[in-house]
Amino acid sequence: MADAALDPEAAAARRRRAMGLAAVYGLLGLFALAYLLPLLVVILNSFRPLPEILQNGLIALPRAIGVAAWADAWSSYCINGVCEGMRRNFMNSLSMTIPATILSTLLGAVNGYVLSKWRFPGSEILFTIMLFGVFMPGQVALMPWAYILGATGLSNTTAGLVLIHTVQGVSFTTLFCRNYYLSIPDDLIRAARIDGAGFWRIFRRIVLPLSPPILIVTVIWQFTSIWNEFLFAVVFTSGKAQPITAALVALASDETNVRNYDVMSAGVLIGALPPLLIYLFGGKYFVRGLTQGAVK
C-alpha cells in the first residue's frame, strides 16, 4: 500500500479519477438545480404573501409564510366569474380518472389474457388493429366524439370523458397486459385446462394472482395520463364540469387575475399533486410503464 501511495503514476491516476468524479457530481448538481427550480418556486410561492412575491420576484426565499393561498385556491378563488376555487375541478378529475382507470385496466387484463392465452384464428389481426389506438392523435377523433357525446347526451359531463378515456385507454392496457401475460408459461394454462378449469376459472385462479406487477404499472400509467390529459378536457367540458387541467389553463389565462402568483401556485400544486405522489411512491412502476409504453 505504502509503495502505491508513493508511486507518482498511481497518485496521478487517483487524482484524475477524483477530479473526474467531482466533475460528474458538479454537472449532476447543476442539472438537478435546473430540474428542481420550477418545483421549488411553486412550492415556496404557494406559501408566500402576494405583495412580497410582487416586490421580490418569484425566485426568492420567503420572508413570511401563510396558507391563505391554499385555502383560497381550494375553495373560494374566482375563475371566469365563478368563485368556488378548484375543489370542484379536482373532484371532477377524480371522478373521471378513477372509473376510467379501473374500467380500462380490467378490460385490458381480460383482453390481454385472451390475446396471449386463448388465441383464435385472426386474433393477431384484431390485436394489431387495437394497437393503432395507441398512436391515434386525439385531433382526428374530436368531431366524431363531439357527435357521439351530443347524441348520447354526454357532452359536458364527466361520464363522457370517462367513455373517451376508457375507449382510448383500452389500446394501451391491452398491449401492456398481453405482453406481460406472454411470459406466463402456456403449460400452466394447459395443465389447468386438462384439470377441467374453464376460461374464467383459469383467469381468476392462475392469471390474476400473477398479475399485480403489470396491473400496478397499468393503473399508474392510466391514472397519470388521464389525470394530465388536456385536449378532450378543454374541448368537451366547460365551466363547472371541467377537469383540473382545463381549469388550470382557464385560471392562468383569466385576464382579471393574471398576477396572483400565490393562489395560482397553490392551484398548480393541487393539479400536480396526485400524479406527483403516485410518481414518488410508485416510481419504479411508473418508469416501467414509460419504457414499455414507449418502446413496444
Next chain:
Amino acid sequence: MSRASVPASVPEPVWRERLRRRGPFLVLLPSFLASFVYVAAFTAWTFYISLSDSTLLPSYGFVGLDNYAALWSNGRWNIAYANLFFFSGFYVAGSMAVGLLLAILIDQRIRAEAAWRTIFLYPLAVSFVVTGTVWSWLYSPTAGIELLVRSLGWESFSFALTTSRDDAIWAIILTGIWQSSGFAMALFLAGLRSVDQDLVKAAAIDGASMIRTYRKVILPSIGPIFVAVAVVLLQFAIKTFDLVVALTGGGPGIATTFPAIFVYDLMFQRGQIGVGAAAAIMMLLALVVVLVPYAAFLIWRRRREADHG
C-alpha cells in the same frame, strides 16, 4: 335439445358448448369493436369531413380537396407546420443530448443513483399544463429568471423569451427539453446497463479512454435505442398542444401556433370544421410518416436477429 348423438358424458346442451368455444372471442369483441370504431371509423369520418363543405356544423356536401387547398394557402397553417419542423428538430436533438449526458453521468457508479433519477424524471409525471404554466412565470420579465439575474447585478441580462415573436419558440423548445430529457435518460440508461460488460472491460484493458470507450464501443451498441427515443419524441412533438397553450397560448400573436392548436382553433373557435379536419388528417399523416418506417425497421431488425440466431 340434446339428441341421441350427444354422448352422455357431456351433460350440457350444444349451444352452451358452442358459446364456450367462442368465449374468448366474445370476451374480446366489445373492446375490439370500440377500438375499431375509434381507430377506423373515426379516421374515415374525419377524413370525409375534410372532403366536405362543413363550416360551423358538420355537413356532408362533397367538395373534393378544396379544404386541403385552403389549408395550404392559409398563412397560419404555414406558420404552424414551419414551427413544428423547427421545434421538432431542436426538441428531439436537445432532449436526446441532455438525456444521454445525464444517463452517462448516472452510469459512473455514483452514490444515491435512485435519488438522481427521481429528480430528472419527475417532470414527466406532471402534465404539460402544469409545466407550461410554471415556466411561463419563469420567463416573465417582471417576476422570473430575468428579474433574478438582473437583481444579482447583470443589468442587461434578457430572458423574456415568451414576449418576443422571434424567441417564443425557444421558450417552448427549452421547456419541452426540460420535460422530456428525463424520459430519454431513462431509456438510454436502460440501454447502457444492457451493454455487454466484457466488451467494456476489453476496451479498458486495451487502454481506451473513457470517452473513446463510450464513442466506439458502448454507444454504437445501443443504436436501436436512439431510434426508439427519437421516434417517441417525434410523436410527442407532432401532438404538442397543452404545452404551447399553457406557455404562450400560441403567441405573441400567432408566432407559436402549432398544428394541434390550429385544428382546435378552426374546429371550435372559427367554425371552419372542414379545414380543421383537413389539418387533423395532415397530423395523422405526419405520424404515419414517422411510425411506418419505424415499424418496418423493427420488423427488419427482428428478422435479422432471427436469421442470425
